[in-house]
Amino acid sequence: PQYTVVVPAAGIGQRMQADRPKQYLTIAGKTILEHTLNNLYAHPQIKQVIVALSPEDEYFTHLPLANQPWVKRVHGGSERANSVLAGLDSIDDEDWVLVHDAARPCLAHDDLSKLLAIATHSPHGAILACRARDTMKRASSSQVILHTECRDNLWHALTPQFFPLQLLRSALTNALKQKVQITDEASAIEWADGKVHLVEGRSSNIKVTQPEDLQLAEFYLQHKVV
Ligand code: CTP
């Protein structure tokens, strides 16, 4: 089967401190957003991407892929969850849907395949994730260590995240209504008592966030396993 991916790309990239939203910075001759979208569509099980853009976006329309039939645009919202919901609302009739950050251009195809294969055996969905490597500290707001978290079952949540469409739509809608803090799709499902599985993926699937991430992403793109 083939699936649709919703790609939230309406953020401003504050932590990157660049002259434009980070998804429009260039790595190896192409914008991060182009790398992300082209890489997704190149996977045989992806049929369409829905990209959520800021209503003020002035960059997307100039990209060579802007008018490709497999790319659909929607207006994103003030929070990531609003942007994702806008994308979900533009899908009529699908059972499952993927969500993937615009700022993750280095997703390997075999990790995506692994997620797609496992998730359909997991009725509430699944996400790519990687294990915590460093010793993890819980601290006070004044940066004093309170205690060391046991690392054994600590994971970094990555994207793509893969869920039944209607389950995700209602979980996100509810979480927004209740003003719960939602930093990924899985947290909305968790909040609704769903059981989301973790699928171990590569740590090279970074979210480009700070200036030093640009060089790292370039390295991974050049050495990518797809
Ligand atoms: N995003 C979005 N709509 C928002 C906020 C974020 O579509 N209102 C998207 C971003 O464009 C990004 C993804 O969600 O692809 C992950 O968010 P993040 O990495 O935090 O990006 P920004 O919010 O743009 O960066 P920052 O938090 O540094 O401002």
Ligand code: MG
């Ligand atoms: Mg953000």
